[in-house]
Amino acid sequence: MNETHAWFAPFAPRPPETPPDDPLLERAFARIADSDLREGNAVSLLRNAEENYPAWLDALQKAERVIHFENYIIADDKTGRNFARVLMERARAGVRVRVLYDWLGSYTRASRRFWQDLRDAGVEVRVFNPLRLTNPFFLRRNHRKLITVDGCIGFVSGLCISDSWEGGRSGDPWRDTGLSLAGPIVADLDAAFAESWAFAGAPLKRDECIAASDIPSVGTVNARVVSGQPGMFRAYRVDQFIAATAKRNLWIADAYLVPTTAYVQALGEAAQDGVDVRLLVPGSTDTPMLQPFVRAGYRSLIEAGVRVFEWNGAMLHAKSAVVDGRWARVGSTNLNLASWATNWELDVIVEDKTIAEAMEATYLEDLMQATEVAPGSITRRRQTLNARARRSRRARRGAVGRLAAGAVALGSSIGRGSGGLRSLTSTEAGSVATIGSILIALAVLVVVFPPIVVLPITILLGWLGAALLIRSLRLKQRIRITRRKLERRYRSASTKWNKISSRPP
Incomplete structure (x- = not known):
């Protein structure tokens, strides 16, 4: 057993789980996600650009009929030109290639010439929600990252098309996660693409969208697509539901964490109920102005029993979660109101133990390169009060619940001994000072x-x-x-x- 799995060992004893075919649970999940569960899929977990980009390019090069390519950022750099070359080659070969990019995401990253070259090669290119006088709501963005090929294979991830994910100028690649999917689930991915494609122009014809029932089974994995749109709050409801139903562990990675109070409470209630809740967030980010506000929110999470880790690499851009070794979520949705309420987002929820266990192992490897934000003395006193409430609840559950909680507590202590620590007080002090300085600067600006x-x-x-x-x-x-x-x-x-x-x- 390697070091990573030794760290994972304390989580091996699992309390009884809800059966996977529980009709009430499935009905609730289907209503909340507004999505049907698709059976008979083949799903692979892809890590970082080194695994995602080659898989994407290989599938694109083999396209024979149609390519649907949708991404928030498509940059005119080495990576973007590499993808553009393949897309133009397939378009010249007679493949129907459709590319949808977001205006705000790609505005400063690709020139008009870049898009014109694609169009000249026969690629159908559309821009999503460009800036117009008649549209003041330009902040509603298409943040999806989606590729489908011939209605047979699809990819969903948090990766954009840019050199940054391969290292860029710093040479340190960004940490991100994606999925390769084949089977009936691809029909739902094409349907999601058709939604956003129609927003940017004429809709696809009905006969161009294949039904899930017409795609044969290619595996044993169950999965569903969560298609986020402005005002729908589908992903938000799903995240709340997952937090409410988690029994053993809920491990989340997120790039731009600014959660609502209700979601913080949901995570805290799960932690106080004995669930091992962990958040992995960037230690350094491509949006430095956001970081102080993210860190200022650590206290409410940690006081509720949630463990917070900061990634020590260049940038953690993944948006993923794994629950109870059974459910896994990968996609484009961040834990903030922009993603939940105003953007077009796309996530896939996989209900498969093999994928979930692989994500757990990957998560633990990531924690070895992260620093935990440790609670201070005031927080520990509050956690003691919370622990008394937890003990009174667990006393009513019986021996199995106490055993599971003990395993989680042991795992927590081992986890703290395996990685670096940073004081919550010092982290919070720097963030509060930065926010205070910004507010003072704004006040001076208003006066002067x-x-x-x-x-x-x-x-x-x-x-x-x-x-x-x-x-x-x-x-x-x-x-x-x-x-x-x-x-x-x-x-x-x-x-x-x-x-x-x-x-x-």
């Missing part, structure tokens, strides 16, 4: 240069007002056109009726 603050708000309000007026005019124009069509039909019908009625009997 009030137009700088007022002008953007004025522009935004004027933009919103103009967009609403333009929309109102378009709606009125649509009403007039519809009314004219109805009047023409009415006159035509009246003329025909008059001709018929005027005929001699």
Whole structure:
């Protein structure tokens, strides 16, 4: 047994689990995710660009009929040009290639020439939600990372198309996770692509979307697609549901953690109920302004019993979770309101022990390269109070529950001895100081240069007002056109009726 599995050993004793075919659990999951469970799939776990990119390129090169390629960032760099070359080759060979990129994600990363070269080669290229006068809600982005080929194989991940994932200038590749999928689940991936493709232009024809029942089984893995859209909160409901049903462990990796109070409470309640809840987040990030606010939220998590680890590599970009050695989630959704409420996102939930156990092993390997944020003295006192409440609840459960909780506690102590530690107090002090400095700077800015603050708000309000007026005019124009069509039909019908009625009997 290697070192990683030795660390995992304390989690081996598992309490009785809900049967995988529990109809009530499946019905609840299907309603919350608004997605059916697909059986008979083959699923592989892919780690980082070194495993994802070659698998993607290999599948693209073998395409014979159609390629659907959707990503938040497609950069005009070495990686982007490599993918563009393959896509153009397949388009020239007669393959129907559709590429959908997000305007905001790719705006500064690829030139017009880059997209024009793709179009000239026969690739159908669409831009998602570009900046327009009539659309002030440009912050609603397509954050999905999806590829399907010939309706037979698909890929879902957190990786974009950019040199950053392969190391870029720093030479240290970003940590990310993806899935390779084959079987009936690919029909749901194509359906998700059709949703966002239609938002950017004319929809796909019905006969171009294959049904899941028409795709033969190729494996034994059960999986479902969670297709996030603005205002739907599907992924948010799923994350809450998973936190509520976890029994043994809930291990999460997230790149941009800014959770809601309700989700923090859900994680805390699971931890207080004996579940081993862990969060792996970036130690350094590509959005430095966000980091102080992320770290400022550690205290509420740690006080509730959630263990927080910071990745020591260049950037942790994965959005994944593994639960009870049974469920695994991989995709594009981050644990923040932008992903849950305003973006188009895409995740796959896999219900398979082999995949879940592989993700657990990978997670533990990642923790060996992470630093745990350890609670301070005040937090420990609060945890003692929480522990008393937990003990009173566990006393009503019986010996099995106490045994499982003991295994988790042992694992926690071993985990703390296997990696580095950083004080929550020192981490929080730096974050609070940064946030305080930002607020003071903003206050000074408002006093010294009030137009700088007022002008953007004025522009935004004027933009919103103009967009609403333009929309109102378009709606009125649509009403007039519809009314004219109805009047023409009415006159035509009246003329025909008059001709018929005027005929001699």
